[in-house]
Amino acid sequence: MTVLTYLGAISDGLREEMRRDERVLVMGEDVGAFGGAFKVTDGFLDEFGPRRVMDTPLAESGIVGTAVGASVVGLRPVCEMQFSDFVACGFDQLVNVAGKMHYRQRLAVPITIRLPSGGGFSGGPFHSQNPEAWFMHAPGLKVVAPSTPEDAKGLLIGAIRDPNPVCFLEHKHLYRRVKGEVPEGAYATPFTARVAREGEDLVVIAYGAMVHTALEATEGLEGASVEVLDLRSLVPLDEEAILAAVRKCSKVVVLDEANRTCAAGAEVAALIAERAWEDLDGPVVRVATPDVPIPFSPPLESAVLPSVERVREACRDLLAY
Amino acid sequence: MTVLTYLGAISDGLREEMRRDERVLVMGEDVGAFGGAFKVTDGFLDEFGPRRVMDTPLAESGIVGTAVGASVVGLRPVCEMQFSDFVACGFDQLVNVAGKMHYRQRLAVPITIRLPSGGGFSGGPFHSQNPEAWFMHAPGLKVVAPSTPEDAKGLLIGAIRDPNPVCFLEHKHLYRRVKGEVPEGAYATPFTARVAREGEDLVVIAYGAMVHTALEATEGLEGASVEVLDLRSLVPLDEEAILAAVRKCSKVVVLDEANRTCAAGAEVAALIAERAWEDLDGPVVRVATPDVPIPFSPPLESAVLPSVERVREACRDLLAY
Amino acid sequence: MATTTPRPEDVLPGSALLSDDDRAELLRCMLLMRILEERAMTLYRQGKVPGSFYDGFGQEAVSVGAAFAMAPEDRLCILHRDLGAHVVRGVAPARILAQYMGRSGGVTGGRDANVHFGDASLGCVGMISMLPDMMLVAAGMAMAFKLRGEARCALTWFGEGSTSRGDFHEAMNWAGVQRLPVIFVLENNQYAYSTPTSAQFAVDPVEHAAAYGFEGVTVDGNDVEAVWDATRHAREKAVAGGGPTLIEAMTMRMHGHAAHDDMRYVPPELLEHWRGRDPIDLYTTRLTELGIDAEALREEVTATVDAAAADALASPMPDPARVRDGVFCEGEAVPLGDGRAPWSGWRDPDRSAAAR
Amino acid sequence: MATTTPRPEDVLPGSALLSDDDRAELLRCMLLMRILEERAMTLYRQGKVPGSFYDGFGQEAVSVGAAFAMAPEDRLCILHRDLGAHVVRGVAPARILAQYMGRSGGVTGGRDANVHFGDASLGCVGMISMLPDMMLVAAGMAMAFKLRGEARCALTWFGEGSTSRGDFHEAMNWAGVQRLPVIFVLENNQYAYSTPTSAQFAVDPVEHAAAYGFEGVTVDGNDVEAVWDATRHAREKAVAGGGPTLIEAMTMRMHGHAAHDDMRYVPPELLEHWRGRDPIDLYTTRLTELGIDAEALREEVTATVDAAAADALASPMPDPARVRDGVFCEGEAVPLGDGRAPWSGWRDPDRSAAAR
Ligand SMILES: Cc1ncc(C[n+]2csc(CCOP(=O)(O)OP(=O)(O)O)c2C)c(N)n1
Ligand SMILES: Cc1ncc(C[n+]2csc(CCOP(=O)(O)OP(=O)(O)O)c2C)c(N)n1
Ligand SMILES: [Mg+2]
Ligand SMILES: [Mg+2]
Numbered sequence A, B: 001m002t003v004l005t006y007l008g009a010i011s012d013g014l015r016e017e018m019r020r021d022e023r024v025l026v027m028g029e030d031v032g033a034f035g036g037a038f039k040v041t042d043g044f045l046d047e048f049g050p051r052r053v054m055d056t057p058l059a060e061s062g063i064v065g066t067a068v069g070a071s072v073v074g075l076r077p078v079c080e081m082q083f084s085d086f087v088a089c090g091f092d093q094l095v096n097v098a099g100k101m102h103y104r105q106r107l108a109v110p111i112t113i114r115l116p117s118g119g120g121f122s123g124g125p126f127h128s129q130n131p132e133a134w135f136m137h138a139p140g141l142k143v144v145a146p147s148t149p150e151d152a153k154g155l156l157i158g159a160i161r162d163p164n165p166v167c168f169l170e171h172k173h174l175y176r177r178v179k180g181e182v183p184e185g186a187y188a189t190p191f192t193a194r195v196a197r198e199g200e201d202l203v204v205i206a207y208g209a210m211v212h213t214a215l216e217a218t219e220g221l222e223g224a225s226v227e228v229l230d231l232r233s234l235v236p237l238d239e240e241a242i243l244a245a246v247r248k249c250s251k252v253v254v255l256d257e258a259n260r261t262c263a264a265g266a267e268v269a270a271l272i273a274e275r276a277w278e279d280l281d282g283p284v285v286r287v288a289t290p291d292v293p294i295p296f297s298p299p300l301e302s303a304v305l306p307s308v309e310r311v312r313e314a315c316r317d318l319l320a321y
Numbered sequence C, D: 001m002a003t004t005t006p007r008p009e010d011v012l013p014g015s016a017l018l019s020d021d022d023r024a025e026l027l028r029c030m031l032l033m034r035i036l037e038e039r040a041m042t043l044y045r046q047g048k049v050p051g052s053f054y055d056g057f058g059q060e061a062v063s064v065g066a067a068f069a070m071a072p073e074d075r076l077c078i079l080h081r082d083l084g085a086h087v088v089r090g091v092a093p094a095r096i097l098a099q100y101m102g103r104s105g106g107v108t109g110g111r112d113a114n115v116h117f118g119d120a121s122l123g124c125v126g127m128i129s130m131l132p133d134m135m136l137v138a139a140g141m142a143m144a145f146k147l148r149g150e151a152r153c154a155l156t157w158f159g160e161g162s163t164s165r166g167d168f169h170e171a172m173n174w175a176g177v178q179r180l181p182v183i184f185v186l187e188n189n190q191y192a193y194s195t196p197t198s199a200q201f202a203v204d205p206v207e208h209a210a211a212y213g214f215e216g217v218t219v220d221g222n223d224v225e226a227v228w229d230a231t232r233h234a235r236e237k238a239v240a241g242g243g244p245t246l247i248e249a250m251t252m253r254m255h256g257h258a259a260h261d262d263m264r265y266v267p268p269e270l271l272e273h274w275r276g277r278d279p280i281d282l283y284t285t286r287l288t289e290l291g292i293d294a295e296a297l298r299e300e301v302t303a304t305v306d307a308a309a310a311d312a313l314a315s316p317m318p319d320p321a322r323v324r325d326g327v328f329c330e331g332e333a334v335p336l337g338d339g340r341a342p343w344s345g346w347r348d349p350d351r352s353a354a355a356r
Helices: A006-020 A044-048 A060-072 A084-105 A132-136 A149-161 A209-218 A239-249 A264-275 A298-304 A308-319 B006-020 B044-048 B060-072 B084-105 B132-136 B149-161 B209-218 B239-249 B264-275 B298-304 B308-319 C008-016 C020-045 C060-068 C083-089 C093-100 C134-147 C166-177 C205-212 C224-239 C268-275 C279-289 C294-314 C349-355 D008-016 D020-045 D060-068 D083-089 D093-100 D134-147 D166-177 D205-212 D224-239 D268-275 D279-289 D294-314 D349-355
Strands: A002-005 A024-028 A053-055 A076-080 A112-117 A142-144 A166-171 A179-182 A194-197 A202-206 A226-230 A233-235 A252-259 A285-289 B002-005 B024-028 B053-055 B076-080 B112-117 B142-144 B166-171 B179-182 B194-197 B202-206 B226-230 B233-235 B252-259 B285-289 C075-078 C124-126 C154-159 C182-188 C215-220 C245-250 D075-078 D124-126 D154-159 D182-188 D215-220 D245-250
Touching: A002 A006, A002 A149, A006 A024, A006 A044, A006 A149, A006 A166, A006 A179, A024 A060, A044 A053, A060 A076, A060 A084, A060 C134, A060 C166, A084 A112, A084 A132, A084 B084, A084 C124, A084 C134, A112 A149, A132 A142, A132 A166, A132 A233, A132 A264, A142 A149, A149 A166, A149 A179, A194 A209, A202 A209, A202 A239, A202 A308, A209 A226, A209 A252, A209 A308, A226 A239, A239 A252, A239 A264, A252 A264, A252 A308, A264 A285, A264 B264, A264 B285, A285 A308, A285 B264, B002 B006, B002 B149, B006 B024, B006 B044, B006 B149, B006 B166, B006 B179, B024 B060, B044 B053, B060 B076, B060 B084, B060 D134, B060 D166, B084 B112, B084 B132, B084 D124, B084 D134, B112 B149, B132 B142, B132 B166, B132 B233, B132 B264, B142 B149, B149 B166, B149 B179, B194 B209, B202 B209, B202 B239, B202 B308, B209 B226, B209 B252, B209 B308, B226 B239, B239 B252, B239 B264, B252 B264, B252 B308, B264 B285, B285 B308, C008 C224, C020 C060, C020 C083, C020 C093, C020 C224, C020 C279, C020 C294, C060 C075, C060 C083, C060 C154, C060 C182, C060 C224, C060 C245, C060 C279, C075 C083, C075 C134, C083 C093, C083 C124, C093 C294, C124 C134, C134 C154, C134 C166, C134 C182, C166 C182, C166 C205, C166 D166, C182 C205, C182 C224, C205 C215, C205 C245, C205 D205, C215 C224, C224 C245, C224 C279, C279 C294, D008 D224, D020 D060, D020 D083, D020 D093, D020 D224, D020 D279, D020 D294, D060 D075, D060 D083, D060 D154, D060 D182, D060 D224, D060 D245, D060 D279, D075 D083, D075 D134, D083 D093, D083 D124, D093 D294, D124 D134, D134 D154, D134 D166, D134 D182, D166 D182, D166 D205, D182 D205, D182 D224, D205 D215, D205 D245, D215 D224, D224 D245, D224 D279, D279 D294
Parallel strands: A024 A053, A024 A076, A076 A112, A112 A166, A142 A166, A202 A226, A202 A252, A252 A285, B024 B053, B024 B076, B076 B112, B112 B166, B142 B166, B202 B226, B202 B252, B252 B285, C075 C124, C075 C154, C154 C182, C182 C245, C215 C245, D075 D124, D075 D154, D154 D182, D182 D245, D215 D245
Antiparallel strands: A002 A179, A142 A233, A194 A226, B002 B179, B142 B233, B194 B226
């Protein structure tokens, strides 16, 4: 065990897997000499050389499409989108080429798309998006979103080893803010949910950065015992863990940072409303970002992103229900 | 009143508005001499000429992006995607350029994107998709999806007159299968829901082609009185109409043709679970297409698309709940 | 000027590498494509082919000629006018007809439609509808070959209309800047659905190649040996580290975009002109002069297609119970396999030396 | 060979159209861009500018020179190295500094970040991050002008790295096949973030123009009059129905990609070389020779920026209560307005005749 930042854990996982499996290569804009916009691949060029650490042209469709091609002839590309927002420019290749390949012709596409996502640091409308729901709505893509350094490393290694295209959502606001113990060596974390804190009166279901918001918001919340479920994986979605938590707590707040409509949180809430309805002692409360582009100016941005206060408020009201 | 097919009503609405407003032009692949892959613009080239009926290069990003440009200098482009599936190739321009423009700089983008969508005729994985949920999850875009000829004409005219980018989902399987009375002249239908059939025991909430599936499935369903709510507009979503229907019926089946996860139906179910929970006498049941690419072969396709039988089954079970 | 039309002396050395058996095989593959598509069209008219129907009537030389230049270890992305390439790579005729009919015996087992298939075990990636997305997939395969230092190449086809899409540019640029062993075959059949080239681009797309740093060549797309030879040259260059080639094959789409399209928008004299240049007629005449019995070949192929149709019709519809299987790969990821490569050059050491 | 570097005799007639006031204005705009960005950088270091900070230090001649050739009724999409174009079009300095600081007085009222703005009332569309998406928006504006038969043009800028994206191709092809009155200014500043041109493309991107059917010209991006004159020529051609032009302005990004970037990856001698070619120094010398008091201009501009900074700092942060407003337009759609066009040619009938 060593203590690493969330960012350091991502680098560590990528490095370990590249050492273990020579089929793995990283490709993206400025991932080579510069080590990536966030320095995730800092030092990789020196260790693995230009054949396995590739600076690509500025072309997201090209990054995803060529990665698909490389993967069907035996490589394991890990693509970095400089910001998850730019995946919109490679959307078609990801959704239509990569996502539907195996179903159509039994040809596996083992690629990983690293998506630095989320807001909270005045990135503005084009550097703060949470695109995961688009990909949850695209059959054939897996989607994972770690909240801790340990899971960031393990889920990234799991994504690289997975024979399917995996969208790996790494939350930029966690990169250096979150530290934690990380096991040495290469290990794959299963694509399942994790109980971040046990509780009995209410459960907050979240993923990524919002897990930390949930923990902070419900820390010793007027003596109530609040469970926090960290989904970790959105596709596959750990339905059993969600239903079990609702069965146990009977009250649920679904929290995500993405724009509210048709977000991951909507799917979780809909699942509960259909399959755990009898277990509920109150409405399925959602806390999310309203349907606005993420504004740049700090007072505006913090007015839309789910805050500790808003989550605490929502939990208080539901507990009092 | 004249009787028109759903397809004919779309043509009629487009023609009427082009006659009324010379700022309106149509652009897309093969919309000119050929009249569009589905013949929606048949005869338009002769009536309006090549400056207002434009055959574009095969480039969806180009179609959306140039339409945005034309719109901010005063035109009202109506873009045809040959199949809604291809909008994935113009995704970035639609979501990031068109959708976020007004919020960022108070510049209106009055464009309409016609999206021939949906399955049911062996179109296969790339000619059968229902992409609406992607755009519901992209702030700044409106999304409408008519189910009748009258609404197809009125919502299209409403979309063209709307000062915002509007995704107009026209269901291919309704084009020639559905006929109905259509008012003459130009009229705009509001972006609100419509009660397709009054009822008291259960409400089926649907839009587009699924409205017809819902009506057929619940026709005289063992004497039960089943309401069918036709959403017509997904953004804005008529929350009041949805909540009122649930308040009245207490049992609800949410039906859509899109892949289940994070679909429009998930949003509607989540809304009900939060804001109408106390009015429910049973779980919020969802009927949708499972998360698979739409297969080509008839027995496979009909095994995944929501059928009259599946909907009837779901209603029966819920009524008996 | 990027364009160079191969002069006879260019073609000859190539032709010298073709045995009579090779020539017979080239004709056989073109005939098989033609007769399979004619049969599929009949099945379509009989209501046995769901959805829509696309063919490559009149373009047989482009897919057959180019695929014939590919080695077993090469990889292909085959498009919607290129049934001949599937035939060359070894897809059984019965599986092709079953594919059109959405039967369990089809290449995709009824999951994808008509020409949207590729036999992964034969080194082919099935196309998707979005054009020309496969150019990037082909570039990516070539990128892997280059990174691993393998003397292999990737090839894909696409129409002239598809060159307007951004993915054309991203793939061309990628191939150029990384000097990838990839061959892009541009099938200029004059139309994109109903859209003439005049609405598609201002300059013939082969002219783009130079600005990406590689060669663009134009060949007669209705001369199967010319297409084969240009592709063979491009492959030699590619596997030798010389980078990509854009080959523009000039041809004509002789049928509608799909079965429903009556092509009212095509001037009759244009069709008339090209009808006189049918690639199969041209090659039949040539081989007959060389003493090859083309008639026998046609009969053999017709018999093959008859048998294939019977097999395909006997194939059951897919089982709906398994419709949700395979959205994800549950086991190991199995890369593409090697394809059939009928050219004698791949067997004869001297000849193949010329190409390898 | 698409490239033509303007020879002196090309430049001269253009220069003859510039009055001393025009020249002073050109220098004033470049100085205003430079000093505004320096001030913004100071505010950034003081923690008053949230997020990241981008500037166009060393590239002032490209945005100022090109924008100076635009008429009031022309329309622009201004990119992240082009603050000078906002200045030319008439955006008040205080609103620019307030924009960087996310204040309510900023052009976007704090909704979008740093350089992501455009004053619609001055005929400018604010850029989005995705590069080079604005090329298509510019092409679309030009398409509308052409459809309505208006003698106006659209112009946008983009970097050499952005030419790798598909939208570059779709916009170039659209402009070429429809012969649109649009001007594409390619700012070749040698780097895309840390990526050198060698990893971006095999051939200089100006070479693409010919394959799209229009002219590509290369100019010295650090000579403001050369940039102005090339753009003026392109505009004349565009409004006369001559179609688009790709202008490649050769320059150098003298600062990091953004404030956090120390440019370790750039060879020092390269920076050294370009430091000697600073566009403002070059033009200051030239104007001083012509007897224009550059020092006075610098002092005036500095005073302007001081006052602007004070105003900007006095502007309150935006009101969170209204954060959800304006996702949709509720009223009438108001098209872009006309911008400031300081060139005397737009006033003097003889001179403007040359350009209109
Ligand atoms: C991105 C995309 N947009 C639209 C279509 C619909 N479509 C199918 S084929 C076709 C024309 C293609 O023309 P071309 O590339 O010349 O190929 P051809 O069919 O002539 O061989 C179009 C527009 C598509 N397949 N992909
Ligand atoms: C589609 C897209 N991908 C990635 C980025 C991230 N990014 C911002 S600027 C930049 C480099 C742009 O280089 P260039 O086009 O040469 O412009 P310059 O900054 O050099 O003026 C990159 C990769 C982006 N803005 N857009
Ligand atoms: Mg064609
Ligand atoms: Mg640059």
